[in-house]
Amino acid sequence: MMQQYLSIKQDYKDAFLFFRLGDFYELFFEDATKASQLLEITLTGKDAGAAERIPMCGVPHHSVQGYIETLVGRGYKVAICEQTEDPRQAKGVVRREVVQVVTPGTLMEGKGMDGKTNLFIAAAEKIGARFSFCYLDISTGEATATYVDGTNDDLMQQLQSLGIRELVVSDAMFDELQALADVYSIVLSIEDEAMSVEDTAMYTMHAPEELHHAIRIVLHYIERTQMRSLAHIQAFDYKEVEQFLMIDTHSKRNLEMIQSLRGGDQKGTLLWLLDETVTAMGGRRLKQWLHQPLANQQAIERRLGIVTALLEDYFLRVELQELFKNVYDLERLAGKVSFGSIGGRDLAQLRESLRQLPAIQQQLTEAKSTELNELGQALDLCSDIEQFLSHAITDQPPISIKEGDVIREGYNAKLDELRDASRNGKNWIAQLEKREREQTGIKNLKIGYNRVFGYYIEITKSNIHLADLTRYERKQTLTNAERYITEELKEKEALILNAEEESSVLEYKLFTEIREEMKQYITRLQKIAQQISELDVYTAFATVSEKYHFIQPIFHEKRGMKIINGRHPVVEKMLNKSTYVPNDCILSEDENMMLITGPNMSGKSTYMRQVALITVMAQMGCYVPADEAILPITDQIFTRIGAADDLAGGQSTFMVEMLESQHAITNATANSLLLFDEIGRGTSTYDGMSLAQAMMEYIHDHIGANTLFSTHYHELTTLEDELSHLRNVHVAATEQEGRVVFLHKVKEGPADKSYGIHVAKLADLPDEIISRAHVLLQQFESQSEEGTVKIVEKRVEVPVEKIVEKRIEVPVEKIVEVPIEKVIEVPVEQANNVSEAQLSLFGTVEEDDAEVLEQLRSVNISCTTPMDALQLVYKLQQQLAKK
Incomplete structure (x- = not known):
């Protein structure tokens, strides 16, 4: 063994x-x-x-x-x-x-499986600068194929975004991805063989040829590990990127769309707010729509039309939701049919689900809405499947198919005959026991059964003298009793036991035939599942929209955005509608960049997030939290909100901030929505302010996307005069009796104060620290007003505003810190052109510096991204450090 x-x-x-x-x-x-x-x-x-x-x-x-x-x-x-x-x-x-x-990607059932969450397994293959990528849920048969642009890290982020635990790759890719997969907790599985082109033709027919090999690899892996039928796997649905609003992993996390920043809990997320679905498959469909909102205006408006019809007919909506409560997970039941693992109770659930379809269809076809009528007419009632199951399966079958009582009486004549023989035989045993008691006068005489000895007559030893031992044959002796058998009992025993065994064998055979018969209906069941799941999401949207007083968004073909009294839907629910302060967000074709200033805790981040969430909800086909919303079709959303170290990846807060900013600026288009919250706070003040300004200029001049940019660098508010598409707004706050009061209202113009020390006071920092901070603040402000230089331990700092005012770019290391004896004040009007001679005012230019200066002169600033600039500065610093 x-x-x-x-x-x-x-x-x-x-x-x-x-x-x-x-x-x-x-x-x-x-x-x-x-x-x-x-x-x-x-x-x-x-x-x-x-x-x-x-x-x-x-x-x-x-x-x-x-x-x-x-x-x-x-x-x-x-x-x-x-x-x-x-x-x-x-x-x-x-x-x-x-x-x-x-495997982690092929688990079909279990107590830990969330009915409202897909369990995907994926495969990927490198094709030039992007990946062919496909994923499927083997429990439901849903399958998707698409492309993932970018690096290995971008691929891992996509897996993380979809909650995928297992990725199937070639042996070569395994070595390349292994270290990164460990960081992202992705299980890599190797599959170097693929299913044949002929066997996979039905699965690849909707996907471009470049994606076929990845599909064939994952199907071969599933076939090899599961060793069962793949009949329920659907043709891979090709997702064209242009048809969807793309939101990267960082942005989904920053916006708390599916997972809260406070942990894995869904409470406090957009999913938590929207999930009024009744069925498990409706919950999964909602998540899929959250991951990929639409970017096609016609498709969005179709969804909104259905939601409107359900919102206007309260009784129809409630009736549908009551019917949905009796609809089980048709997708996963169809998967069990295909895998041959479906039981009698599962088939009873399937039958009960199908019994709801006529009533659902009636509700839809009798509605006043044309869209709902069309949905009702498109429903396949599957009445033939329901009738088949009603004829074959009992009302309440047991969990195990080997316990009997799964097949209904009348389905098979031979089974009915065997059951009758078994049932009547047991009745005969009961009658025999009664007759033997009367004949012998032994009241506690009983007829029993066990698997070793079969049927027997048991008499206690104290009553043996009353028995007619000429008829009884001893079978077993116990401590306090003797067990006997009679010729008559032997005959009946053979009949009863044979009938029970034959009945059990026949019933199991009949059930396996029924299970095989059901495989021909898998495609129809999956289509019904999709229709019901989508209808469940529509009713959820209507319910949420009514509950929280959302309004229907209007889309137009331009880039302008007009949101009147917009609200962050999740924060509003968490707080209380009466205490939430709504705000407008108006971006026009001419002014589509907004620079937001204001103190910490005033609500800048919440304001920015609510604009993004309103966009996401609208393009999912849901109503939105506002009094009015006129929106463009957005193709991508990028956010840089919050700051956190990537300890696993070995990256600092500032590097994470720069990488996310680089990803957004590199991939954004004029139709994107960009949200940048306090860019540059992870480094020194002047570095951060310079980077923030450079990014804003680049977005303004080269991308032109709708942009919300919040900052604590009040010096940047002067850019309103230089960037024609930029407008200053601020989140208002006021001071009362030495304390700051946040008004949470967005108003025109820049903020006049940051109230940083007031916020520290709210946090109950010691009074000694607060008082000292006030004194230092007054000193710094007076020094800033008096002159161009500030002495700090015999070093000087030239105020950045004297440099950025004329948009001159010079090496920071040559200006920020120089020996005090070398300081000469440089009037701004003379600083238009920085030459080697001017730099010599701060010290002699050594020969080793000439190469650095030459590199600086050769840089074309207008064609340099913030990330390229950051890398160049680092490179030049390294060269100077070698002297």
Whole structure:
């Protein structure tokens, strides 16, 4: 047996091998040692002919699913090895084979699975500067193919955004991605073989040819690990990027669309607010729409029309939601049909779901809305499937299909005959027991049954003298009783037991035939599931829109945006509608950049997020939290909100900020929405302010996207005079009795104060610190007003405004810090052109610096991105440091 185990394990080295032995699944050697720790089960040993006992642990077969789910949830794979022949008929060791490999991307069921969340497995292949990318949920059959542009990190972020735990790649890509996959907690699986072109033609027919190989790889991997039918896998739906509003992983996180920044909890997210869905498949559909809102105006307005119709007909909406409560997860039930794992109770749930369809169709076709009428007419009622299941399956079948009572009486004449024989035989046994008691006068005489001895008459030893032993044949002796059998009982026993066994065998055979019969209906069931899930999301949108007083957005073909009294929907719900302060956001064709100033805690970030969330909700097809919303079709949203170190990636707050900014500026178009919150705060004041201004100028001159830019650098507000598309606004605050009061209202013009020390006071910093901060603030402000230089430990700092005012770019290291004895005040009007001679005022230009100066002169500022500028400054600093 151990040789058999080792032979099978050889083919599944990357998985825990659950080896079936009787009523247990056993694990051996390293599998046992590691699993005992992970599953917190006892590690024992087994004598197997070796010098030492082999490590071993095991779990009962009836509770194995929970243990498998635990291991898979931690990123491991489990190979399930079953006995594939009857031990009673086996000669030698019972034949065993692996019947399925469960992986993080192929888990079909379990208590830990969220019904409203897809469990995807993906495959990717490098094609030039992008990846061919496909993913599918094998529990539902939904499959998608698309492209992912960018680097390996961009691919990992896409996986993380979709909640994908397992990625199938080639051997070559495995080495390239392994380190990054560990950082993102992605399980990489190798698959160098692909299904044939012929076998995958039905799956690839909607996708470009470049994507076919990735599809064929993932299908081969699933076929190899699951060893079951793929009949329920749908043709891969090709997602053209242009048809959707693209939101990168960072932006989804910053906007708290699906996961809260405070942790993995969904409370406080847009999903939490919108999820009024009733069915599990409706919940999954809502998540998919959140991940990819539409960017096609006609498709968006179709969705909005359906939501409007449901919003206007309250009773219809409520009736539909009541009907949805009796609709089970049709997508996953169809998956079980395909995999051959569906049980009697599952089929009963499927039947109950189909019984709701006529009422749903009636509600839709009788509605006043043309859109709802069309949805109703498109429904396939599947009445033939419902009738088939009603005829075949009992009303309340047991969980196990081997317990009997799954097939309804009248479905099969032979089964009915066997059941009748078994049932009547048991009645005859009850009658015999009554007759024997009357004949013998033994009141506690009983007829029983066990698997070893069959049926027997049991008489206590104190009553044996009353029995007619000429008729009774002793069968078994107990401590206090004797068990007998009669000729009459022997005859009935054979009849009853044969009928029960034959009935059980026949019923199981009939059920497997029904299960096979159901496979022909998989496509129809999946279509119904899609229709019901979408209708569930529409009713959820209507419910949320009514509950929170949302309005229908209006779209136009230009870039302007007009939001009147817009609100952050989640913050409003968390706080209370009566305390939330709404705000306008008006961006025109001529002024589509907004520079937002104001103190911390005043609501700048919330204001920016609400604009993005209103855009997302509108393009999902939902009403929005505002009094009026006239919006453009946005193709991408990029956000740089909040600051956090990427400790796993070894990147600082400032580097994360720069990388996210670079990603946004590189990929944004004129139809994008950009949100930048306090860019540059992760570095020194002058560096940060310079970068912020450079980014704003670049977006203004080269991209032209709708942009909201918040800052604490009040010096930047002067850009309103230089950048024609830029407008200053501020979040108002006022001072009362030495304390700041946040008004949370966005008003025109720049803020006059930052109120930073007031915010510190609200945080209850010690009074000594607050007082000292006030004194220092007055000193700094007076120094700033008096002259062009400020002495700091015999070094000088030239105020940046004396340089940026004329938009002169010079090496920071030559201006910010120079010896005091070399200081000469430079009037601004003489600073238009920086030459080597002027720089010599601050010190002699050494020969080693000539190369640095030459590189600076050769830079074309108008064609330089902020990230390129940052890298150049770093390079020049390194050159100067070598002197």
